Amino acid sequence: MDAKDILGLPKNQLPIPQEKKSRPPKEPQRKPDGISREVYALTGGLAPLMPSVDVSQLKRRPPSDEKVTWQWLPFTNSARKDDLQLFHWVRVVNGVPPTGDYAFAKYNKSANIIKYTDEEYEKYLTDPAWTKEETDQLFDLCERFDLRFIVIADRFPSSRTVEELKDRYYSVSRALLSARAPPADITGHPLVKPYNISQEVERKRALSMVLSQTKQQERKDTEVLAEAKRITESRMAAKGPEESELPAVANIGPDNSQRAITGDAVTPSTAMPSSAIAASSTLMADNASTLASLRMLRVYLRTYALDQMVQAASASAGLRTIKRVEQTLQELGVNLKPKVPTKAVCAEHLELRKEILTLLNLQKQLQYKEAEGTSFQDSPYSETPGTPKRAPRGDQDRPFMPDPLGFGGDRFGKRDQKRKAPGRTSEAAQSPSQSKRPRKMKASDI
Amino acid sequence: MSARKQGDGQPEDGGATAGKRLKIAKFSEDPEKKGLSRRLKDAEISLPIVYGTIAFYLGRKASESQSHKWTVYVRGATNEDLSAVIKRVVFQLHPSFNNPTRVMEAPPFELSECGWGEFEIAISLFFHPDVCDKQLDLYHHLKLYPEDESGPQSTKKPVVVESYDEIVFPDPSEAFYARVQNNPAVIVPRMPAGFNISAPAPENTSERERGDTKDHPLSQWFMNFSEADELLKLAAARQQPFMEMIYEN
Numbered sequence: 227m228d229a230k231d232i233l234g235l236p237k238n239q240l241p242i243p244q245e246k247k248s249r250p251p252k253e254p255q256r257k258p259d260g261i262s263r264e265v266y267a268l269t270g271g272l273a274p275l276m277p278s279v280d281v282s283q284l285k286r287r288p289p290s291d292e293k294v295t296w297q298w299l300p301f302t303n304s305a306r307k308d309d310l311q312l313f314h315w316v317r318v319v320n321g322v323p324p325t326g327d328y329a330f331a332k333y334n335k336s337a338n339i340i341k342y343t344d345e346e347y348e349k350y351l352t353d354p355a356w357t358k359e360e361t362d363q364l365f366d367l368c369e370r371f372d373l374r375f376i377v378i379a380d381r382f383p384s385s386r387t388v389e390e391l392k393d394r395y396y397s398v399s400r401a402l403l404s405a406r407a408p409p410a411d412i413t414g415h416p417l418v419k420p421y422n423i424s425q426e427v428e429r430k431r432a433l434s435m436v437l438s439q440t441k442q443q444e445r446k447d448t449e450v451l452a453e454a455k456r457i458t459e460s461r462m463a464a465k466g467p468e469e470s471e472l473p474a475v476a477n478i479g480p481d482n483s484q485r486a487i488t489g490d491a492v493t494p495s496t497a498m499p500s501s502a503i504a505a506s507s508t509l510m511a512d513n514a515s516t517l518a519s520l521r522m523l524r525v526y527l528r529t530y531a532l533d534q535m536v537q538a539a540s541a542s543a544g545l546r547t548i549k550r551v552e553q554t555l556q557e558l559g560v561n562l563k564p565k566v567p568t569k570a571v572c573a574e575h576l577e578l579r580k581e582i583l584t585l586l587n588l589q590k591q592l593q594y595k596e597a598e599g600t601s602f603q604d605s606p607y608s609e610t611p612g613t614p615k616r617a618p619r620g621d622q623d624r625p626f627m628p629d630p631l632g633f634g635g636d637r638f639g640k641r642d643q644k645r646k647a648p649g650r651t652s653e654a655a656q657s658p659s660q661s662k663r664p665r666k667m668k669a670s671d672i
Numbered sequence: 673m674s675a676r677k678q679g680d681g682q683p684e685d686g687g688a689t690a691g692k693r694l695k696i697a698k699f700s701e702d703p704e705k706k707g708l709s710r711r712l713k714d715a716e717i718s719l720p721i722v723y724g725t726i727a728f729y730l731g732r733k734a735s736e737s738q739s740h741k742w743t744v745y746v747r748g749a750t751n752e753d754l755s756a757v758i759k760r761v762v763f764q765l766h767p768s769f770n771n772p773t774r775v776m777e778a779p780p781f782e783l784s785e786c787g788w789g790e791f792e793i794a795i796s797l798f799f800h801p802d803v804c805d806k807q808l809d810l811y812h813h814l815k816l817y818p819e820d821e822s823g824p825q826s827t828k829k830p831v832v833v834e835s836y837d838e839i840v841f842p843d844p845s846e847a848f849y850a851r852v853q854n855n856p857a858v859i860v861p862r863m864p865a866g867f868n869i870s871a872p873a874p875e876n877t878s879e880r881e882r883g884d885t886k887d888h889p890l891s892q893w894f895m896n897f898s899e900a901d902e903l904l905k906l907a908a909a910r911q912q913p914f915m916e917m918i919y920e921n
Contacts, residue, residue, distance in 0.1 A: 324805060523840045525731035525804045528718065528838040566836050569718065569859075591851040671694045 235404055252389075292321050300602060305334035307435070337373045339395075340402045350401045360384065393423040463515070529563065532572045536568075539580050547586055548566060554582045694755040694780035710846040714870045717852065719843045721755050723795060724834030726893050727816045730786075731827035738786040740816045743890065744793050745782030749836060749897060752857035753883035755779045757803055757839075764794035779883030790814050797839070808839060836897040 288294060302309065304327050316323055341363075342351060347358060367378040373395075379388045400420075439447070516538045520531050540548050560578065564571045574637045627648055696857050701734035734740075746761055748754050761781040765772040766789065795810040815833045818825065838859075841848070852858040885891060 242836050278709075520840075523842070524806045525799070525839060525841050526806065527810070528840055531840060558912060560905055560909050561902075564902050564906075566899045566901075566902045568720065568838060568899045571899055571902045573907065574903060574910070578906055578910050 294318070297323070299323060301328055303331055307332040336369070339368050339373065340399050341365070342398070342402055346402065346405065350405050351398050353394070353397075360386075361394065361398065364394060367394065387427075389423050389426050392426070394423055396421040413669060528567045528569070528572055532564070532567060535572075535576050536579055539576065540583060543583060543587075547583070550586055551579060551582045554586075555579070711843045712846065713843055713848055713860075714844075714848075715844065717849065717861070718859045719754070719839040719841075719857065720836070720859065721754065721839060722747050722749050722834050722836050722894070723812060723896065724832065724895075725793070725812060725814050726890055727814070727831045729816075729825035729827050729830075731825075737788055739788045741784065741786050742796045742816065743782055743784040744795070744812065744814065745780065745885075746795060746797065746810075747780065747782075747885045747888075747894075748857040751885045751888070751891065751894070752855075753885045754780055754781065756852055756855050756856065757799060758797055759800045760798045762798070763794040764796070766791040780885050780888065788816075790816050795830070802845055802851070804841060810835075810837070830893055831845060832893050833893065834846055834895045834897075838894075856871055 229411055295318045296315050297318045298313055299318075300311045300313050301316075302311055343599075344358075347361070351361065352358075353361075358382075363383060364378070371381070372376045375388050375392055375395075379391055382391065516534045520526055520534065524525070540551065543551070555562055555578070564575050567575075580611065723744075723746040725742055725744045727740045729740055730738065744763055746754070746758070755778065758779075758781065759777075760775045763774045763776070763783050765774065765785070766787075766790075769785065769787070776783065791814055793812050793814055795812060796811070797808045799807075800804075812835065813833070815831050818831050849860065853860050885894075888894075
């Protein structure tokens with residue numbers, strides 16, 4: 227059995243369990259001898275590794291010299307303030323009832339709160355916001371309700387918040403303690419720890435806000451946090467190669483171009499869809515690492531630097547995409563390698579390449595979404611497309627309403643074939659919730 | 673070398689203002705070494721150069737083995753003197769040449785030869801000690817025959833192939849910066865006000881030979897490299913209407 231292997235115990239068992247500690251866990255087939263089979267089955271067939279009750283005790287009979295009866299006897303409870311006498315069954319041994327207090331009286335504990343005299347109040351405890359009566363009431367309630375401030379706040383005659391009551395109680399107790407005992411003694415006392423009322427109020431407010439957040443709010447928050455994390459991560463990657471903690475001089479050096487790229491990449495990234503955001507942040511990280519490696523060289527050619535940056539930027543793109551980027555560059559009339567590679571020219575060139583790369587990526591995504599959309603049209607029971615893509619063309623904004631009827635009428639979507647191609651893409655471009663409607667209708671029809 | 677990278681980053685009083693980074697080496701109080709080990713972080717000094725070849729067909733004087741006369745050179749992009757930065761240039765020619773390793777210790781950094789074949793010339797630039805201790809290698813393919821193969825070659829019109837590039841020195845040393853801050857050949861970063869490194873005493877220019885190529889005999893053939901053209905083209909490309917689609921979505 228696995229458990230026995232884990233414990234490293236011998237496979238053949240002892241017939242009678244010894245003491246608790248050395249007792250091995252039993253196999254389900256073999257029942258222990260101490261208790262009956264049905265009782266053992268109640269545990270689910272497997273004994274606990276460490277039994278709570280010593281099984282050998284279960285079969286033990288009381289010593290024969292004792293005579294045990296059960297009697298219905300009265301008892302008193304020292305925890306009660308009145309003299310109420312109640313009755314219960316008591317195990318009487320040899321005619322001698324058990325002595326001692328009621329067994330549960332020892333649990334009647336209460337919080338010991340400090341009591342003050344009037345003089346002490348005058349001397350140490352006056353407070354502009356609290357009258358003596360209120361403080362007295364507070365302490366009385368504290369004693370009655372064992373410092374359960376929620377209850378106390380409910381019962382308090384004038385309306386005070388829980389935090390205010392707590393604050394008053396703790397500050398009074400602290401003042402009393404420090405007044406009565408020499409200062410060295412009280413440092414160990416738990417009441418000495420200060421209660422920060424403003425912090426508590428803030429904390430509870432924040433908690434309640436978090437609790438009462440709607441689903442949408444939660445989603446928005448996680449998005450913003452993820453975005454912030456990404457930005458800080460890329461900034462950390464950019465800061466990594468810098469070795470000093472002082473801020474850089476504003477307008478010189480590779481730092482300038484790096485900051486400019488960071489700045490430019492952040493603003494359009496808020497406008498671009500989320501996939502592009504991830505792309506731009508990885509681009510910034512790549513940029514930073516290339517710059518770092520360039521700095522390691524004592525001297526380099528700017529064309530070499532540009533090549534490195536271009537490589538880093540197109541690291542995520544396949545060979546085909548790179549070829550298409552170059553093709554686009556040529557169509558635009560730009561040299562693949564700048565003829566006059568000055569700092570400004572190289573920076574512009576790099577930016578242009580990155581923009582073309584982004585453009586091509588987006589076009590590819592658009593194509594994928596369109597393909598998904600059309601495949602959805604063909605088989606209505608397939609998965610809905612993930613994110614709805616926004617159609618860049620405004621003229622396709624026909625209402626979607628006529629189409630569910632068309633869908634419902636023809637299960638295999640034969641009508642799709644007759645529809646014009648742009649119409650299909652516009653349907654796919656509408657939100658998926660609308661396209662769910664025809665499916666629901668069908669399910670109920672069946 | 674690693675000592676330069678360690679540093680307290682503490683600015684020195686007098687000359688260094690807040691917001692600027694200076695690395696102060698932990699060792700050596702020797703002023704010369706200090707100038708070398710103090711570097712301007714996050715700054716770069718760049719040296720725009722043009723290197724290439726000009727080849728003339730010899731025409732009547734041509735022989736089988738010597739049909740062209742060509743010159744390989746490295747010059748400043750604005751034809752300024754590069755000797756403040758470059759100490760010497762080594763041209764590595766085809767092994768069929770006598771002494772294929774030609775060393776130029778003084779400007780103008782060029783070499784003329786006669787030959788018949790095209791090959792790759794390796795150009796190694798060596799810099800002054802306070803600039804950089806590593807050499808930089810460039811490669812240039814010697815072109816003798818014009819693109820347009822029609823007709824006999826002219827002896828008047830040479831075949832010119834030039835390449836523009838910029839040599840970038842990241843984190844330059846203070847001494848280097850001090851030396852070249854007013855050099856027309858070098859692009860130096862703008863320093864914040866109050867940053868003063870005194871330039872060394874200017875050399876007596878009349879005694880030194882002119883190292884610039886402004887009046888070089890071949891200067892009429894030098895190509896014009898205009899940054900403005902390239903920038904314009906790039907800017908126009910980025911503003912193409914279809915490029916704006918990436919911002920629309």
